[in-house]
Amino acid sequence: MLTPPRFVVLDDKPDHLTPIIEAFTSIGTSCIGVPYDDENNNHLTTDYYRGVRGLFIDLNLSGGSLGKNQHYGVIVNILETVITKNNGPFVLVLWTENPQELPDLETYLEESIQEGYEYCKPLSLSALSKTKYINTSKNHPDFGKILPGKETEFKQVIKEFFTDTPQIATLFDWESKVLEAVNQTLIELITLIPKEKRTFNDYADEIDKVLSCITGATLGNGHVEKDPRQAFNVTIAPILIDKILNNKNTYEDNLIWKDAITKVNSDDSKIRDPNSIGRYNKMLHLAVTDHENMTPLDWGSVLTPIYWGNEMTCDLFGMTTSKIKSDVFGLKENFSSSYEPVFVRLGAVCDYAQQKEGLIPYYLGYKISLDDYKKNNRKNDFEWKSPLFFTDNDSSPFYLIFNLKYLISLPKHKTFIFEAKYRIREQLLNQLIIRASNHASRPGITELFPPK
Numbered sequence: 429m430l431t432p433p434r435f436v437v438l439d440d441k442p443d444h445l446t447p448i449i450e451a452f453t454s455i456g457t458s459c460i461g462v463p464y465d466d467e468n469n470n471h472l473t474t475d476y477y478r479g480v481r482g483l484f485i486d487l488n489l490s491g492g493s494l495g496k497n498q499h500y501g502v503i504v505n506i507l508e509t510v511i512t513k514n515n516g517p518f519v520l521v522l523w524t525e526n527p528q529e530l531p532d533l534e535t536y537l538e539e540s541i542q543e544g545y546e547y548c549k550p551l552s553l554s555a556l557s558k559t560k561y562i563n564t565s566k567n568h569p570d571f572g573k574i575l576p577g578k579e580t581e582f583k584q585v586i587k588e589f590f591t592d593t594p595q596i597a598t599l600f601d602w603e604s605k606v607l608e609a610v611n612q613t614l615i616e617l618i619t620l621i622p623k624e625k626r627t628f629n630d631y632a633d634e635i636d637k638v639l640s641c642i643t644g645a646t647l648g649n650g651h652v653e654k655d656p657r658q659a660f661n662v663t664i665a666p667i668l669i670d671k672i673l674n675n676k677n678t679y680e681d682n683l684i685w686k687d688a689i690t691k692v693n694s695d696d697s698k699i700r701d702p703n704s705i706g707r708y709n710k711m712l713h714l715a716v717t718d719h720e721n722m723t724p725l726d727w728g729s730v731l732t733p734i735y736w737g738n739e740m741t742c743d744l745f746g747m748t749t750s751k752i753k754s755d756v757f758g759l760k761e762n763f764s765s766s767y768e769p770v771f772v773r774l775g776a777v778c779d780y781a782q783q784k785e786g787l788i789p790y791y792l793g794y795k796i797s798l799d800d801y802k803k804n805n806r807k808n809d810f811e812w813k814s815p816l817f818f819t820d821n822d823s824s825p826f827y828l829i830f831n832l833k834y835l836i837s838l839p840k841h842k843t844f845i846f847e848a849k850y851r852i853r854e855q856l857l858n859q860l861i862i863r864a865s866n867h868a869s870r871p872g873i874t875e876l877f878p879p880k
Contacts, residue, residue: 432479527555706818793830
């Protein structure tokens with residue numbers, strides 16, 4: 429529920445944590461200080477790093493007597509333990525008086541981080557001197573504090589770690605602007621409460637009234653209680669997106685973005701590798717169950733049948749599985765290694781948002797690898813084909829192909845026959861829905877044609 433800090437500093441000397449925490453405080457953001465604990469490994473508690481964007485680590489956490497590779501190994505172990513696929517991109521800053529070691533550490537990170545842990549690699553690697561900015565004299569009364577006259581420079585140096593490279597700066601700027609838009613949206617919700625009702629005794633009840641009013645107006649009063657969280661998201665998402673798109677930016681913000689996106693008209697921005705194309709399309713249009721919850725009832729969910737055999741297909745479609753493959757989808761048996769039957773959950777968005785009772789429509793399709801799709805050289809006017817997709821769980825890029833003539837409708841209690849695998853995102857899903865609607869409602873006329 430609470431937003432985790434974006435900046436974490438890890439040091440074996442607790443007194444050295446304070447100055448950088450104070451520097452972030454003076455900048456106007458939060459930072460968490462974590463003491464290095466070689467005995468109990470409390471510093472490896474993953475909750476400290478859930479939102480990390482900037483990680484500050486002492487280069488010599490394990491003491492000065494070890495060789496540099498041992499020091500580097502400690503850092504790699506920390507990264508592989510506390511950084512997960514859900515942490516997001518981050519910048520690594522090393523407390524050190526030896527910035528010349530950074531190239532060696534960079535090489536060590538490239539070579540030592542295990543395969544499958546690539547997300548543990550920082551976007552950039554920088555050095556920060558303690559002695560230049562912090563009083564490290566233990567007997568001095570100002571031990572551990574920022575050196576007098578160095579406060580402004582210290583803050584500027586910290587900012588530059590996140591702004592010096594425009595391409596990295598834009599990622600953090602975008603996140604900041606999204607959080608700003610969320611904050612503005614929350615403020616607007618609270619301003620809907622009458623001033624005389626903004627009291628400790630009334631806030632909870634009045635917020636309830638606001639949320640009930642706007643969600644009921646969006647979905648209808650009888651539908652909110654089925655999934656209040658979803659109802660709120662459906663209601664508020666357009667407002668939030670509008671704020672993200674239209675909030676004012678400073679000249680410096682716009683300049684960073686112009687400096688960051690420079691290859692639009694160059695060959696460097698043209699992606700030709702099928703795997704990479706599939707990954708891009710997946711990010712834009714396909715959610716996967718690894719990262720998001722989804723069920724067979726979700727709008728746009730792509731499902732695999734738990735059982736797929738002649739008994740099921742003859743009951744649903746009056747055909748065997750091989751007949752569906754050959755006659756409906758035109759798939760040749762000798763190129764069938766990659767074929768996987770799938771269904772997609774369609775229907776009107778209002779029916780889904782309001783969770784109306786009734787039968788749920790599912791269209792039959794196949795997941796087909798790029799190679800097998802090329803071998804079949806097939807085309808069907810009744811089909812809809814997705815962009816090329818590729819995920820970490822697949823061995824090759826693939827298409828999702830749905831035949832718009834083959835539709836089944838099931839009540840909720842029968843959807844247990846499916847297992848959710850993907851979910852088509854809204855933009856592409858709307859295209860599929862329009863195509864299915866046009867197919868179902870296409871008019872026909874009687875017409876005679878003159879001889880050619």
